[in-house]
Amino acid sequence: MSLKNIKDGDVFFNTLKTEPRFSFIFYEQNIYEETSSRKTGSFSNNIKHVPNGFISLYELNIDRPSDSLIYPFFIKNSQNSYFSNVSIEQYNQLQYGSTITGSYPMSSSISKVYYTSDNTNRPYIKALKNILNSNRIYSEHFSYSSSLGHKEEQELGIVSIPSIFYGSEIKKGSVELEFNISGSTKGLLRDFKKNGELIETSGSFSGSIAGIVLYKQGLIILTGSWPIDGGHSEEYVVGNETPKWRHFAQSISGTISTPSSSFGLTYSGIEYINKKTFLTSLPKDEFNYSNNKTYKSNSSVLANYDFYSSSYEYVENPKIEIKNIVSSSFSNHSASFDKTTYVSSVLLYDENKEVIAVAKLATPLRKTKDKEFLIKLEIDLF
Numbered sequence: 001m002s003l004k005n006i007k008d009g010d011v012f013f014n015t016l017k018t019e020p021r022f023s024f025i026f027y028e029q030n031i032y033e034e035t036s037s038r039k040t041g042s043f044s045n046n047i048k049h050v051p052n053g054f055i056s057l058y059e060l061n062i063d064r065p066s067d068s069l070i071y072p073f074f075i076k077n078s079q080n081s082y083f084s085n086v087s088i089e090q091y092n093q094l095q096y097g098s099t100i101t102g103s104y105p106m107s108s109s110i111s112k113v114y115y116t117s118d119n120t121n122r123p124y125i126k127a128l129k130n131i132l133n134s135n136r137i138y139s140e141h142f143s144y145s146s147s148l149g150h151k152e153e154q155e156l157g158i159v160s161i162p163s164i165f166y167g168s169e170i171k172k173g174s175v176e177l178e179f180n181i182s183g184s185t186k187g188l189l190r191d192f193k194k195n196g197e198l199i200e201t202s203g204s205f206s207g208s209i210a211g212i213v214l215y216k217q218g219l220i221i222l223t224g225s226w227p228i229d230g231g232h233s234e235e236y237v238v239g240n241e242t243p244k245w246r247h248f249a250q251s252i253s254g255t256i257s258t259p260s261s262s263f264g265l266t267y268s269g270i271e272y273i274n275k276k277t278f279l280t281s282l283p284k285d286e287f288n289y290s291n292n293k294t295y296k297s298n299s300s301v302l303a304n305y306d307f308y309s310s311s312y313e314y315v316e317n318p319k320i321e322i323k324n325i326v327s328s329s330f331s332n333h334s335a336s337f338d339k340t341t342y343v344s345s346v347l348l349y350d351e352n353k354e355v356i357a358v359a360k361l362a363t364p365l366r367k368t369k370d371k372e373f374l375i376k377l378e379i380d381l382f
Helices: 088-093 123-127 129-134
Strands: 012-017 021-027 030-033 073-075 099-101 111-115 155-158 176-182 184-189 197-200 209-213 218-221 259-284 305-309 315-316 339-349 355-368 374-379
Touching: 123 129, 123 155, 123 339, 184 374, 259 339
Parallel strands: none
Antiparallel strands: 012 259, 021 030, 021 259, 073 099, 111 155, 155 218, 176 184, 176 259, 184 197, 197 209, 209 218, 259 374, 305 315, 339 355
């Protein structure tokens, strides 16, 4: 093993921009992500222990029996540490030394909130007042209160997408909502103007704006009140009514059943990955020795020791021969000897010579004295 110092000029920082594509189908109370599938393990047919369409936040308890899952816990002491779902009253009733437990897995998924016109208790909408008004420069439909309506009084639905499903923000112009009835697409919304407006692209209401997208917050606010299919009715909120865009994905909001309706949501996220790049050079006449036992010959002329040492000296066995692995085009004949090694991995050390990262090459590099290589290592920074 050879050590080589990395110079300042061999270290670079850069940012990689990615645009992952997501596609969901909502049917009844189920969410299906089309790009993933449920995997079967040794103990369960769902190795992550989360429902369809959900992401396990820490991916703990992977393929563990359901009756032996690990869990977080605190011991009550003078530091007064406890979980947010434990009230102060509950905490005060516990004796010192008591164990306060939580549960894994923790998961996240898309959700839907619906406000009827007579529902004035709208904490989610009130929290968005400043954000909505700051986006009025893109469209008047973002206004909290205007001639188009007042967000505290309008009947509307909010589709919330957690950031773990898109990254830094949702890509503008990538959002598409599909309203299906009895297997047929009856309505389609797209933000093709890239300004947050969700515009009907088909049917008699083509060109109408049914809602808005808050790209950075991962929120879709739907206000469309025209009938998507006048000949159909289901219990989207309370009682049977014709389907409207504000009913989109309503089946995942609670116990409402809409067996004839399904919904599709497609979008791209934008995620920035910070990377640290190291350039490691393998010059000529260097890195041509290995401590691997296969580097030495098995010739019978070798003595039965590699080295000996004492308090005064360290001496290697001078009869050790290096194996000649240079191939020849002739049968049963070895070509002229050439010191040859195969580089299979690169280790990064800190100033205390402790390993902090290991990079393995997919195919080992054949290194001879007259060859030189430049290996680029990348580490994702979180």
